[in-house]
Amino acid sequence: MDPALLPWCALAVLTALCLFLKTDFPWLVNFPKAWTLPLAAQVNAVTDAVVAVVQPAFRALSAMLDAPMRGARLVLAWLPWPAVMIAVAALAVASSGGRLAIFAVLALAYILFAGYWPQSMNTLALVLLAVPISTVLGFVLGALGHARPRLRPILLGALDLMQTVPAFAYLIPLLLLFGFGPVVGLIASAIYATPPMVRNTMLGLDRVPDAISEAGLMSGCTRRQQFWQVEVPTALPQLLVGFNQTTMAALSMVIVAAIIGGFEDIGWEVLSSMRKAEFGQSILSGLVIALLAILIDRLTIGFAREPEAGPTHAMRWMTSRRLILSLLFALGLAVVIRLVTPDGAFLPETGLRMEMGAVNQWLLGVVRDYAWFFDGVRNAVLYCLLLPLRVGISGSATPVIWGFALPPAAAAAYFALALAAAGLVLRGLGWRAALAVLAAGLILYTGFLGLPWPVFILAVALLAGQVAGLRLSLFALAGFALILVNGLWPQLVQSLYLCTLAVLLCLLVGGALGIWAAHSDRVSRILKPICDALQTMPQFVFLIPALMFFKVGEFTALIAIMLYAIVPPIRYVEHGLRHVRADVVEAVEQMGATPMQTLLQAKLPLALPVVMLGLNQTIMAALSMLAIAALVGTRDLGQAVYVALGKADAGMGLIAGLSIAFLAILADRLIQAAVKQRTAAL
Template sequence: MTAPAAIARSPRRLAIAPALLPWCGLGVLTVLCLLLKTELPWLVNFPKQWTLPLASYINAVTDAVVAVIQPGFRALSALLDAPMRGARLALAWLPWPAVMLAVAALALKSSGERLAIFALATLAYILLAGYWPQSMNTLALVLLAVPISTVLGFLLGVLGYARPRLRPVLNGALDLMQTVPAFAYLIPLLLLFGFGPVVGLIASAIYATPPTVRNTMLGLDRVPAAISEAGLMSGCTRRQQFWQVEVPTALPQLLVGFNQTTMAALSMVIVAAIIGGFEDIGWEVLSSMRKAEFGQSILSGLVIALLAILIDRLTIGFAKPPETGPTRAMRWMTPRRLVLSLAVALALAIVIRLVAPGATFLPETALRTEMGGVNQWLLGIVRDYAWFFDGVRNTVLYCLLLPMRVGISGAATPAIWGFALSPTMAAVYFVLVLAVAGLAMRRFGAREALVVLAAGVILYTGFLGLPWPDFILAVALLAGQVAGYRLGLFALAGFALILVNGLWPQLVQSLYLCTLAVLLCLLIGGSLGVWAAHSDRVSRILKPICDALQTMPQFVFLIPALMFFKVGEFTALIAIMLYAIVPPIRYVEHGLRHVRADVVEAVEQMGATPLQTLLQAKLPLALPVVMLGLNQTIMAALSMLAIAALVGTRDLGQAVYVALGKADAGMGLIAGLSIAFLAILADRLIQAAVARSTAA
């Protein structure tokens, strides 16, 4: 290369991409804000006198509207109360042998003899544990909520399919329904319907509707054009084509939606117990947690988990037949034999009730009555090994949680770390950050160097010490560059709304807790996913564990965390991680297992080691799938905020929970919409990033 050519090329190496120029300007603004935050404290702490009383305005409107329409909703509540009581009485009337026979027949038809054995074992455990009446009351709630959700969801899905122009509005409403915490929309439901089991029924039906809507639109969209054209050529009218051609073709996807709707309704049983509990499993879990009866909490929580797994396997078995084909037991259980088995179960119930009308046939001494010794034993373990549990909690709290919340500058005090951060130490820290950023610049580029600098600043100041103008502008700029100016404006408006309503401290608490939980889930879950992708034995071991974690209601995750680590942010972190760790395991394994084999073979033939093949070939090719797992992890972490508020957090979830206790519809709505805004923003950002990565 000649000297003029080298001279001509050198400026290109030093040139900064135009997209990075706004980030450089934002970096300068950040430095100025950090230097001036002592003199201008409003840069970090938004003044209370600048907040808007939007919650009061919403409460005023809500009170006026509720006073007018409340009688109609109370009448609807009384109307729904009759089938609720009827379902409870019907299930209570059925003796347990008849229920076991009917469920075993359904399990045989759904997935074969293994599920039938599991179903009988689950029902036997519920019976011996002493939670049979409570389980039947829970099933009454689910059996009434699921048909309401299914019919409503199917109608909305057909509307979205038939009217494409309405689909953006419908998708936005579904996003809100799936991301706003249940506690937030329980407040207006309580004001309209009053306190009682019907409120839990309606809340469960609302929460469980979106899966049916989405799967209905997806199933109808995927009907092949050739099948539709064949229906038209056969002389079908539009109505006949829809009901006799399109709906049967989309039926497998509709059944998947039914499965997801059923699981969503079941996951609401404890939330329903909070605002209108009666003698059901959700109420048992909630009351035992409040009394610190960990033995009963584990027993009742295991009942919910087993019921969730059983219902999931039953419904998904009808929705998706086994890939290897039906088993011998499934073929034996023909539709005619299934109907006959259900008829025999009903006849058995009638005979038992005629012979012994007043008998309960329940064990006199159940496991729940013998849990006093177990409670003392568990409390003894917590007491005897308190040094270990407290050590784990304090280590994570002081070395990880606290530095992320208040920063190294706030954590480095004699009371916490044993020393104070001197100016020299701070200078050494920033020199190291600049050195790492320089290495990133040399190895990867300017974009990665800016990421290192941003991480170094956040780690030093903590989330609570970040100036809010810099944070809002940074997220809006990121959203604008990744997904377009509309998402950038959406981010700007959403954060501004949170800011002026006085919820910025709660937002920062939510962000730091969810960020840490997501990072740890990606680290631990991603490692397990990589291991499972390269080992069939590990994959087989992890699959039932992931199935159990994915089907358990959210409240159940609080039981072990609360038992060993008491209340606090660390307990909330453990509960969030238990709920959000499944997506990275599943998506990383799925992505790595489906990397093109010829690409992997080509890399290995070039002499790459297994680690090089993983880092330089498999993970980059599986990145779009891994990013989808990241999306699901963020959604799960945000959805657990309101649940984790029960163990002592101070975030947006706690604001929603406090608003529920005060019946403050305004603050509950604003805090709930704030969580929904974070979830929707993260979803749109990751979807845009995945689309770019796939296109590249």
């Protein structure tokens, strides 16, 4: 017997014992409130004491940052839209050619005629100030991590927290320190957007070839000259990728910033129209953010990477000199327009958003007339997937819900089928796969809410220990203990079941689309712009269609999470299958394998490490949407963070945010370790 199987056998005995005793000892399932600790109150006490001391300094910093932000807004509001269009079109030609220039003009024209030009300029003011702060800070920290390897583990841990803790969690201390206003949104955006620049700076500097560094030393460069004149120029393409990702991260925060900023930008327009259930305006304003995100993404990534086919004719024509002249012409045109008509805005008198009343009524009519369809879809998923996963078949199989109860004989037959399935898997795939089947059968029967918490914690800790070692196992135990003693176990369970179902559905749907795209260039070309659009849209935008058709509830949250998290499995599955070694595939086909056998027995196993990375990104995306999905009625950790924000409860907000970060980091480390094992085996 494999020694690694013995602790799982002991855990199986403990699981059976807990299930048998959970009626007599309810604390095995529901952690008693009497056992919780007032950690949140203690954090609030410390926070209040610290804020009282340092608040004047931070309020002074807020006043300092308020001036450049007002200045940026005034400058962008002063620029007439023809000058902005010329300048952006010139940058688009220099970045990626004529196609991007046409898209830029059309996107800006839509923003203009939709009636959101002033709001979009206010949003750009926020981004234009947040991005330089994040870029400089990220570059300094990345260079420090490159030069001081001992600091890298601490730095990477801090980056993991910054990227996984929901923005709502650290908005509370920011509000206490800086007060309410646009500056808080600016600082929150800068914090959220810094990690991509740090990671890309370290990656770019680490990849500088030793031969180039040695050539700089042999040329007599000092350490400072070698860094600025040799290493940084060599790493510049990767640094520009970091700048691109930093810009996109800052733009994705515009609606969160609007919650606490309270000024007239496009994020506030989206938020206010969603609150009023004005779906027409929500779609219009959400499309503005999506177009801005796609445009900025293409502009910045175009400067970071040349097209695969090389620069286009338009790019070669737009030399640096012509680009500068075009920008100067746009500035001169702006000056002339303002001298001729100082108060003229040249904006349409009535934008499309002013004419959306009829569209709102039409959309409400569609929702009303086809409510039977939308309600049917929602109820089918709710009663057949969400409810069984949450309370289990044993809890959902009642006359009230399904029309029948689950007798003991049916329960025994269910477990017999689960054991038979595990036995079949054991013969073909080994005991680990059989164990996974048994665990899935148990969770489906009891539901996440009915699973004893000691069993769940020990199972995850044992899995972490066997996959990644003792340190990750202890990390898992400490994280779950923090959640338990703070009374957040029910919210954790809600988060786990919702994210688990979203990830599974994303893997099924996205994996199937990825396989199709890997075998069809036409499908790949169709999916690419769709994935690009989904990947660049801010998270809040995904709530609009889900909320419009399915109202508030867990199903709406599930749809929003899936829309945001479905891109990684599509991209990674396609990438993994397209880059499987051709000689291996040819050998399998020459042995007489059918296309399905080639896919299942050769391509997918070889592409598994890449697919696992896609699973990692899917889990991260699903967890990052929890706090956003809380706006449509979930009862998970994201809702705990959002409620804490409304109450200015810094302690509970921080603990709930750290709980989400713990889940994300634990999943990331587990999957990374599994990928390393699989890669070594291959």
